[in-house]
Amino acid sequence: MKSDDAKKGIERAPHWALFKAIGYTDEEIKRPLIGIANAVNTAIPGHVHLNTLARAVKAGIYIAGGTPVEFGTIGVCDGIAIDIPAKTVSLKVSDDEFNRRLAGWQAPEPKIRHGYMARYARQVSSASQGAIVR
Structure with a gap:
């Protein structure tokens, strides 16, 4: 062996x-x-x-x-920096890698499709935009 x-x-x-x-x-x-x-x-x-x-x-x-x-061993991970006061999240990857990932991304299907939460989700913007009622 x-x-x-x-x-x-x-x-x-x-x-x-x-x-x-x-x-x-x-x-x-x-x-x-x-x-x-x-x-x-x-x-x-x-x-x-x-x-x-x-x-x-x-x-x-x-x-x-x-x-x-x-x-x-070394833990390999994407470098993510979160700046709470500035309300930003930075992913430390190259532009090419970011664009490759973005091209393959699809919005997930909503988990809740009926009831008040589903109705709310249809009436607000995304969380990245502050979840503001339209």
């Missing part, structure tokens, strides 16, 4: 020692080592749940007979 490259042979003793120092048992080190890149952080809202997901992935690896080796 590929992970043997990091743990078999006398020349790999330092690697084995590091795994032991981390807390892996001999039996865990003998199993296939499966890497899990985890970009969890609190700066990107879409990444705050990734530890929960990583725990589930690790459980699956253990059940399948492997040993999970989790490591951190």
